[in-house]
Amino acid sequence: MHIDEAIRSRRSVRAFLDTRVAENLLRDSIELAARAASGGNLQPWRIVAVTGDALADIRARVATRLTEQPDGEPGDYEIYPPALWEPHRTERFAIGESLYDLLGIAREDKAGRKKWFERNFDFFGAPVGLFCFVDRRMGRPQWSDLGMYLQTLMLVLRGKGLDSCAQECWSLYNRTIASALQVPPELMLFCGMAIGYADNEAAANRLQTRRLSLDQFAEFHGF
Numbered sequence: 001m002h003i004d005e006a007i008r009s010r011r012s013v014r015a016f017l018d019t020r021v022a023e024n025l026l027r028d029s030i031e032l033a034a035r036a037a038s039g040g041n042l043q044p045w046r047i048v049a050v051t052g053d054a055l056a057d058i059r060a061r062v063a064t065r066l067t068e069q070p071d072g073e074p075g076d077y078e079i080y081p082p083a084l085w086e087p088h089r090t091e092r093f094a095i096g097e098s099l100y101d102l103l104g105i106a107r108e109d110k111a112g113r114k115k116w117f118e119r120n121f122d123f124f125g126a127p128v129g130l131f132c133f134v135d136r137r138m139g140r141p142q143w144s145d146l147g148m149y150l151q152t153l154m155l156v157l158r159g160k161g162l163d164s165c166a167q168e169c170w171s172l173y174n175r176t177i178a179s180a181l182q183v184p185p186e187l188m189l190f191c192g193m194a195i196g197y198a199d200n201e202a203a204a205n206r207l208q209t210r211r212l213s214l215d216q217f218a219e220f221h222g223f
Contacts, residue, residue, distance in 0.1 A: 015202030033153035072172030126194035
């Protein structure tokens with residue numbers, strides 16, 4: 001797949017088939033994505049991929065925590081800035097409303113929306129879950145490196161016919177995940193990622209997100 005096609009066809013998939021992902025395909029993708037740029041070549045990402053019994057254990061633990069502590073555990077960072085401003089506030093609101101419209105969940109159906117949101121913690125049925133950690137001593141520039149790695153990975157996966165969904169929501173249960181995976185305390189959970197093959201019959205996967213126009217986010221000088 002040409003890189004342009006991979007970029008255009010990559011999307012956040014929210015319903016997956018139960019088709020197995022070959023281990024060598026996943027390993028090759030995770031390794032190739034490490035060619036992503038990082039300042040000073042620090043390569044700060046630490047990746048844990050889970051499937052099978054390990055994935056079932058994660059799902060069961062977090063399902064319990066959703067009941068015990070529905071608002072999440074003490075977090076290490078805010079997923080969105082407080083009092084989000086324009087145009088970001090509108091874009092965030094629009095994608096949520098578009099998704100719930102596709103799913104037929106009304107705005108006043110709080111229980112229905114909550115139930116759908118909790119599907120995040122099932123990896124939307126994906127056969128592979130991935131977690132990205134970073135050393136707590138790393139700074140903001142290294143966090144940007146995580147983004148470059150994760151985007152590169154999603155494009156590599158897309159080029160191999162796979163789909164994904166990056167999920168910062170997993171940080172809400174960072175302590176549960178750290179305990180389940182027995183990661184050292186200096187590692188902080190940044191996000192999770194669902195990986196597999198999209199269920200193209202699912203309503204959620206018909207969502208088409210819009211993008212700001214070029215002149216809304218870019219300037220060109222001296223051309």
